Amino acid sequence: MTDAQVVRQVLAGNADAYALLVQRHQRTAVAAAHHLTGDREAARDIAQEALVDAWRGLGDLRDPAKFAGWLVGIVRNKCRAFLRERHTGDVPLEDAPLPSVDPPGPQDGPTLEALRMLPLKDREILVARIIGEMSYAEIARSTGTTVNNVRVRCCRARQRLRELMAEAGEAGERS
């Protein structure tokens, strides 16, 4: 059963069918939230809230097949609100690197460490693209920008990520 079919069932009154959507997309939601906030515990709470909010606003979903991208959009908005509450520095929120809340675990490779150092805007786009599997057009629509802008920023984020990974690798070699 596709996401679109499940969404239609839920809208028809079968609330239990929503469990299928939760099972399918909870990891995506948690991963996106964790990636955007850097806080594993907060990410789980945010993901849970986002899933409940998604159920409440399921009637507003234009294309039921795009449930995953829509859910990541909700997660992103919640994460921004969460970070805005927590952020107190002089640097604008969009440019601030993610504060290290979680202790680096054994599962965190150089990719994730470098990703954390990216500004919030770049992180959002990469998370939406890779975890949410959203197209450039969907990302542009949810972030309120153009497709070309998303395309350029996605490329720059990848370049920046690669630079950060290279720096991290050199630092590791030196140490």
Added chain:
Amino acid sequence: MTAPQACERWTERVSAYADRECGPIERVLVRMHLGQCARCREWLEQVRADEQAFRAAYLGAEDEDDLTPAVMARVTGETRAQERRAARRTVSTGRLIEVLVVFGMLAILAAILFPVFARSREKARQASCSSNLKQLALGTLSFAQDYDGRLPGTVTWRDDILPYVQNEQLFVCPVAEGGPVTYSINPLVAGRNLKDIEDREGTVLLYEVDRAGQPVFPHNDGANFAFADGHVKWLSKRQAPESLQAIGFAPPTRNYGIAEQLKLAYEASIEVIVDNLYASVLQAEAAVREYGGFLLSSQLDGRAGCASLTIKVPTAEVGNVINVLGTLGFVAHRQVTGEDLTGGYVAAQRTVERSGQRAERLEGMVQGMAEDKPRVAAEETLGAVEAEGAQAAGQAWQIDARTTLATVSATLLQGEGEPQPSGVIASFVAAARSFWLVLRGLGSVAAWVIVFLPIWGGAFALAWWALRRVTRPAE
């Protein structure tokens, strides 16, 4: 490793190519470039490798507790709360409608029942009035039996029969509005002998009157009548005129127990709307002659559609003349005024008598006196006494004349005439009228119950169902 500087303009295209976001032409161009540029191929592989590593690292890292139970618990809780709210809204809306339906039913029932109750109360009063009349009629007939068949007079009727009925309350009709209503004996039969009344069953003996002595119809647009054979019957206003013609107005010609010398002067006026003006005038003149009266003046104006008659009739017949004039058409106005001249007449008679006695005495004195001063004075006194007696006699004669003849002013007006239905419509109207009379005959309460039983049954069933719904506990 960063993208090579020489291929910087291809970096963005390769990134989009990796994301499958290139157009068909751009995709071909990127492929061609990738076939020639090793650095860009390397950049593409890096992008894909980073993406895989990124996805694997994050999605693998989040393999912890399942969020499904927590999310679904909240979803289920909110779903139930929504259902409860919706149900409560539905129930409250439904109950409001049901309560309104119940009130509507009660209003309809009240609208149906209240007039019936009011009619029932009026029926009870009518029955009580009928009982009064029955007892008064029996008392009147008992009085006649004790006095050789002679009925009581109009003035003394009440006092005459009181010893027979022994209850003054019987003389008051228990009518609710328009009172007080009492009873009167028919003047046409008062003082007469029962043997002289041929149709006792159809002759009204007692009827209901207001304070002015005029017939009234206080019971459901009708009145009770006691007849000379003793039976009492309720008649509607439509049926009553035939009987009322027998009542009419008649001055008391014989007053037993009061004064034989009663002198009453009457003036009557009547205004009748007639269908045929000329024929009615002729009928009126004939009636006047029939009752020993004469026409003082008669004026017929055909263009204006009216005729004025001034009639002089013997006082004893004024009631009959008024009644006959009333039968010519619709009586728009009728007024009879009487003036009691008994006192003046008796005084004048006494003055005449006294003057005669004094004159006789003075005449004797005058004849025995010599022709000197005292005789002249006595003759002058005699002249004054005779003049006084003559004046009193003139007064008595005038009173006698006024009370002998009554003046009736009759005005006849040309009316439109009531259109009479004919053919099928007439028979239908007659049938409907008969049906209505039958229904009324069944008794108003019983008739209402029968006619409205289906409506009442449905209304009660609906109200019962609605009450059950209202009193049922909410789920």
